[in-house]
Amino acid sequence: MSRDTSFIMSYGQREETRLEDLYTDTQMELLNDCNESLGFLESLEQLLGDHAVFNPQGETIYVMGDAGVGKSILLQKLQNLWSKKELQTDTIFCFKFRCRMFSVFKDTDQISLGDLLFKYNCYPDHDPDNEVFDYILRFPEKVLFTFDGYDEIQMHDLMNVPEVVSPEVKAHPVQLLISLLCGKLLKGSQKVLTARTGTEIQSRVIRKKVALRGFSPAHLKTYIDLHFKEQEHQALVSLQLDASPHLCGLCSTPLFCWIVLKSFRHLHTMHDSFHLPETCITLTDIFLLLSEVFLSRTRSPAPSLLKKSTRCVSETFKAGLKTLTAFAKLALQGMERGSFIYSQEEITECGLAEEDLTMGFLRPVSDYDASGSPATFELLHIILQSFLAAFALVLDEQAAASSILKFFTECSRKSEPTCLLFGFCVCGSSKSNEKMPFETNEHLQFTNLFLCGLLSKANAGLMEHLVSPVLLKKKRALLKSYLSTSVKSHLIGLPHYDSEDGKKVHVLPNFLWMLRCIFETGSKDIALMTAKGITASFIKLGYCNVFSGDCAALNFVLQHRQKLLGLDMDNNNISDYGVKQLRPSFCKMTVVRFSVNHLSDSSIEVLAEELCKHKVVEVLGLYNNNITDAGAKLIAQIIEECPKLRVVKYVSNLHQSKV
Numbered sequence: 135m136s137r138d139t140s141f142i143m144s145y146g147q148r149e150e151t152r153l154e155d156l157y158t159d160t161q162m163e164l165l166n167d168c169n170e171s172l173g174f175l176e177s178l179e180q181l182l183g184d185h186a187v188f189n190p191q192g193e194t195i196y197v198m199g200d201a202g203v204g205k206s207i208l209l210q211k212l213q214n215l216w217s218k219k220e221l222q223t224d225t226i227f228c229f230k231f232r233c234r235m236f237s238v239f240k241d242t243d244q245i246s247l248g249d250l251l252f253k254y255n256c257y258p259d260h261d262p263d264n265e266v267f268d269y270i271l272r273f274p275e276k277v278l279f280t281f282d283g284y285d286e287i288q289m290h291d292l293m294n295v296p297e298v299v300s301p302e303v304k305a306h307p308v309q310l311l312i313s314l315l316c317g318k319l320l321k322g323s324q325k326v327l328t329a330r331t332g333t334e335i336q337s338r339v340i341r342k343k344v345a346l347r348g349f350s351p352a353h354l355k356t357y358i359d360l361h362f363k364e365q366e367h368q369a370l371v372s373l374q375l376d377a378s379p380h381l382c383g384l385c386s387t388p389l390f391c392w393i394v395l396k397s398f399r400h401l402h403t404m405h406d407s408f409h410l411p412e413t414c415i416t417l418t419d420i421f422l423l424l425s426e427v428f429l430s431r432t433r434s435p436a437p438s439l440l441k442k443s444t445r446c447v448s449e450t451f452k453a454g455l456k457t458l459t460a461f462a463k464l465a466l467q468g469m470e471r472g473s474f475i476y477s478q479e480e481i482t483e484c485g486l487a488e489e490d491l492t493m494g495f496l497r498p499v500s501d502y503d504a505s506g507s508p509a510t511f512e513l514l515h516i517i518l519q520s521f522l523a524a525f526a527l528v529l530d531e532q533a534a535a536s537s538i539l540k541f542f543t544e545c546s547r548k549s550e551p552t553c554l555l556f557g558f559c560v561c562g563s564s565k566s567n568e569k570m571p572f573e574t575n576e577h578l579q580f581t582n583l584f585l586c587g588l589l590s591k592a593n594a595g596l597m598e599h600l601v602s603p604v605l606l607k608k609k610r611a612l613l614k615s616y617l618s619t620s621v622k623s624h625l626i627g628l629p630h631y632d633s634e635d636g637k638k639v640h641v642l643p644n645f646l647w648m649l650r651c652i653f654e655t656g657s658k659d660i661a662l663m664t665a666k667g668i669t670a671s672f673i674k675l676g677y678c679n680v681f682s683g684d685c686a687a688l689n690f691v692l693q694h695r696q697k698l699l700g701l702d703m704d705n706n707n708i709s710d711y712g713v714k715q716l717r718p719s720f721c722k723m724t725v726v727r728f729s730v731n732h733l734s735d736s737s738i739e740v741l742a743e744e745l746c747k748h749k750v751v752e753v754l755g756l757y758n759n760n761i762t763d764a765g766a767k768l769i770a771q772i773i774e775e776c777p778k779l780r781v782v783k784y785v786s787n788l789h790q791s792k793v
């Protein structure tokens with residue numbers, strides 16, 4: 135276990151980084167059953183302890199977080215700590231599973247618990263009399279399981295399979311998984327399960343809940359220092375990041391941060407001058423940067439200290455177009471059949487050769503196959519798969535132009551998630567014809583988002599080198615018209631209600647994806663239309679999982695609004711970076727509700743400056759943030775200087791605040 139978990143696989147099969155050289159704690163917030171904060175976990179070593187357990191009967195510790203926030207790395211670190219006996223636990227066995235392996239099985243496959251543990255996980259060398267397995271059955275509390283990526287299970291019609299209560303019975307592997315998580319099998323064993331935010335799991339199963347909130351500014355600094363050994367680089371990157379709260383907001387997600395820093399390192403070494411983009415960087419730009427790095431690494435000679443080359447992005451993409459097209463095709467094929475894993479044949483069929491496998495886009499996967507042969511691959515990260523799939527849709531010159539919209543259509547068809555999977559297990563009910571309830575469509579939403587970015591005007595210069603300009607124009611027009619229509623119908627369909635603060639509208643989670651897409655397109659027309667389409671005087675985005683990076687998107691739309699507007703964003707994760715990005719919009723905000731959003735005094739500085747300048751604010755909600763006395767004084771200043779202010783909600787999270 136120690137050997138298995140010591141490295142973070144980064145660039146394909148070429149480069150590995152030691153986990154301890156790069157692992158940085160992220161913000162691990164403990165939640166109760168109603169998703170209210172119970173404070174932060176101080177260190178990962180304490181994850182398995184009893185602190186913040188809200189349901190002692192539940193057996194599973196549930197760790198959730200957005201895409202790329204570091205759930206898999208957290209488990210890897212946990213396993214690594216366990217292997218070094220540094221985890222607060224007396225378990226002596228640890229089995230780690232990635233949930234996507236369960237999708238590899240056929241619906242008819244049946245295996246025993248023993249096989250799941252020993253054939254699909256580890257292989258005890260000499261256990262002819264089943265001594266190890268018998269011990270585990272007798273002392274399940276000595277076993278720790280980690281299951282990564284529960285949202286990735288693709289299950290079709292398994293609801294009718296009887297639940298498993300005996301370890302001898304053969305069953306479908308997903309049934310075994312569910313029975314383990316519910317405590318029907320190996321009751322008392324410790325389980326840690328990760329999934330993307332929004333994956334519903336019955337609270338009866340959950341013992342305690344942790345939400346990963348990404349890097350705080352202090353974590354970001356530590357991560358930069360770990361990433362760059364040279365002080366000169368550390369200072370340069372910090373300086374460039376400080377200049378862009380939006381980029382910092384994106385970098386609070388470790389995956390995006392890793393891409394940005396890795397690209398910086400590479401491009402800075404290769405070229406005379408490379409600066410991180412200051413303003414308006416989008417997620418598409420981040421993944422274009424990553425692709426540029428991958429494509430340029432294979433082609434360019436080793437950099438010489440004396441003679442660096444001039445960076446030409448379009449040349450790099452043009453030279454790598456054939457390979458990029460092949461990877462994009464592979465990603466799209468996977469997306470269409472809902473699969474994240476590829477066989478060697480599928481890879482060859484897409485036109486990829488042996489040497490392409492080491493570029494960085496793909497990495498080998500060995501742990502799905504009982505024989506242990508590394509015949510399967512996956513893309514570096516599922517968001518990269520979404521990005522490449524979007525690229526395939528843009529590059530395709532054969533299919534009808536309208537096929538770029540296929541995932542938009544699919545996303546709008548899918549229903550909201552429910553928690554049926556555990557329903558049958560805990561309650562004993564079964565619904566055979568329901569669609570797989572956990573099947574997330576987030577990877578499709580990401581594909582749509584990248585499509586908007588790739589077809590944006592800002593990227594037209596690059597894309598015209600790769601696709602015929604006529605076709606590109608056609609696709610852009612189609613997308614724009616689709617977005618406009620769906621924004622209009624979405625806004626008309628939103629539930630309005632009257633409140634003492636005026637006509638309110640409670641937006642739906644889809645609205646956030648719409649905002650993100652509009653921001654990626656960079657289209658002022660659509661932003662203007664959206665701003666005008668918000669007829670209510672108050673929008674409520676509470677509990678919508680808004681993160682700091684989203685605030686630039688919201689600001690992009692609000693900038694085009696003439697009328698005043700109330701904004702309720704209580705219970706999200708916008709952080710100080712988010713508040714900074716909303717700065718231009720405060721001049722029209724009558725209601726500013728940012729309670730429970732991980733804000734510190736630096737947010738209050740921005741608020742005090744802006745709200746006191748414009749004096750339109752009537753309601754200010756800031757409770758449960760990390761505000762100290764210094765921030766409280768600034769709130770007092772807002773109260774004094776804003777004559778229309780009638781409601782202030784403020785209690786600090788921090789005990790030291792006296793106000």
Ligand SMILES: Nc1ncnc2c1ncn2[C@@H]1O[C@H](COP(=O)(O)OP(=O)(O)OP(=O)(O)O)[C@@H](O)[C@H]1O
Binds near residue numbers: 205207388
């Ligand atoms: N705590 C951390 N310290 C350093 N780097 C991290 C950390 N967490 C994540 N990363 C970086 O971000 C990348 C993505 O993280 P990870 O795969 O764990 O995200 P995830 O939450 O599991 O994403 P998804 O839900 O999309 O699968 C990692 O490969 C690593 O480079």
